[in-house]
Amino acid sequence: MNINATFFAELLAFCIFVFITYRYIWPSMENLLEDRRKEISDGLEAASQSQRKLEEASKESETILNGAKTEASSLIAQANTRADQIVDEAKEQASEEAKKIKISAEADIEQSANKAKEGLRDEVASLVVAGAQKILDKEINAKANKDIIDSLIKKI
């Protein structure tokens, strides 16, 4: 007889193996694949998100760059005008200073010329007096003739 109690042993073994598969192997394989699926979809999601972020960032950097450029150009323009202004001011100041220096120099010159004239006049007066004293040889009161001499001096 070919069918015998081996059948029960096989039945038991099969039930045990099915139970082991049902309880341990199958769920852990499902979990494994589920985890993998989730991981991959998460990864893809993260990748697309970072792509989006990258685009945003590049856009933002472009606007920042543009802003910086306009700012820089405005700054340069401002600096240029300011420099012009400074140069103009400096020129003005310099010319004023030059004018002032010129005026004071002219005044100095005039003063020293006057002084020289005065000295000269005094010199001439004393010379004239001495000359007149020598020429007249007579007692000519210097004081009495001073007016005449002064008028003489003025004519020089």
Add this chain to the structure above:
Amino acid sequence: MAKENTQNLLETSDYIGHHLVNLKFGWCDKSSSWGFANHQQELFKGLDSTCKVSEMGFWSFHLDTIFMSVLLGAVVFGFFGLATRAAKKGVPGKMQNFVEFVHEFIADAVSSGYHGTAKIVGPLAFASCLWIISWNLMDLLPVEMASFFGHFGGGFNYFKILPTADLNAPLALAIVVMVLVTYYSVKTHGAGGFLKELFVVPLGPLEFISYLSKHVALALRLYGNLFAGEMIFILIAIMFGQFAMSFSQTLWFLPGLILNLSWALFHILIVALQAYIFMMLTIAYLNLASTKH
């Protein structure tokens, strides 16, 4: 001449018989004791009974079938258990890839063939398919190998390594499927509906016969295919083994090798196909049982 032929014939049938007999341990009525069938082993001298293999009744065990099937099951399910336990997140290794491939294959078959809600179908298909494949692969081992190691290494004169070629093993699988099919049929249609389907509509008791026969056929299909495959290996071995015995014709070894190889290559198909068919039919039967129609 005639005598020689009979002698040869006897040897041949002996040879075939030797390869088709299981290592049997069971209840012997003659001596009223448990023991091995006669002349089957030398290892446990005291455990021999006086019964021959054919004289043992229902209460006997094919130790080789049980040993091989449990060993193969332990190897296969142990491998898958360890592989899934060792599996890490991130980039999978080769072993994990293999495990996931097998799981994907079976899960696809289940999801395309089964539309019910029972959680047992996936594990059942997985367990039956892989276990049957591991059994069937034993058929590809040389027919003499088991006897050789059994006889000279293990002390067993009879040892069949192919569990599928013992009807008990496929039948046990088919009966489990039948029990589950019945359970889900009753669960879906109710006990009354199930019985009505079997006995009343539309062809009456024929439906009941088909219900029984499809489950028996599930076992017999598997058993028959593998038994026949094993038989052909044995016949090839006889045909050329005898020639090779006489030294003048040692070259007969070569066609024997070629025949064996070609049949083995063809047999790989049957090995996988029968396991696949068993799995797909299991899924289909359970699908019929657990969906309303």
